[in-house]
Each structure stands twice: as C-alpha cells, then as structure tokens.
Amino acid sequence: MTDGLTLLLAALGVALVLEGFLPMMAPTRWRRLFEQVMRLNDGQIRFFGMASVVFGLLIFWWAV
Template sequence: MKSWLFSSFGLMLILEGLMPLCFPEGWRETFRKLIKMKSGQIRFMGLMSFLFGLIFLLLGR
C-alpha cells in the first residue's frame, strides 16, 4: 500500500512539473486566467479532475 501511494504521488509530481518545465509562459498565462475565474468555476474544475482521476484509478485496478 505504501509503495503504491508513493509511486502515485511521485507520478503526480512529475506530471505537474512538466508544464512549468516545458512551457513556463503558458503555465503563467494559465494561472492568470485561473485568478480571474469565480470560486465556483474553480471548484467545478477540481471536482471534474477528482472524478476523472478516481475513474482512471478504478479502471487501472
């Protein structure tokens, strides 16, 4: 269980780091757009991301 958790967290950090590493200006512009969004819109995006991640995890089992 611990190994799976650390591997998943490591993969998440790798994927999260690709955008600022390869496209720093695009990453910065994305955050400028996020700042202008309403809280409800950001929560909805977070919910969708959470649900898709959960579905991928369940399909990968």
C-alpha cells in the same frame, strides 16, 4: 515497505512529474495559464475540482 504504500508513492511521484512539465518547459505559458485560472469565479474552480476528483476516483476504481 508495503505494496500499497509503494503504489501510493509511485502515483505521487508520477503526479509531481506531470505537474512539473509545463512550468519547466514553458514557464511563460504556465504563468499566462495560471493568470487565466485566477480570473475564474469560485463556481468554475469548484466544478473543475469536482471533475478532477470524479475522474481520479474513476481511474482509481478502474486500476484497483
């Protein structure tokens, strides 16, 4: 396996672990948080998505 693919798979694994902590440890709280997200309008969701992409790209740029 190439180093790039190994790094990509490792990053994906870490992301999945982090994403799984809240539903695993506090499913009721996760459900309430998800219900609040469902009440956001499209512009708010797009803003959070854009902020996540920019932050992720900055981390990627810094790491590479």
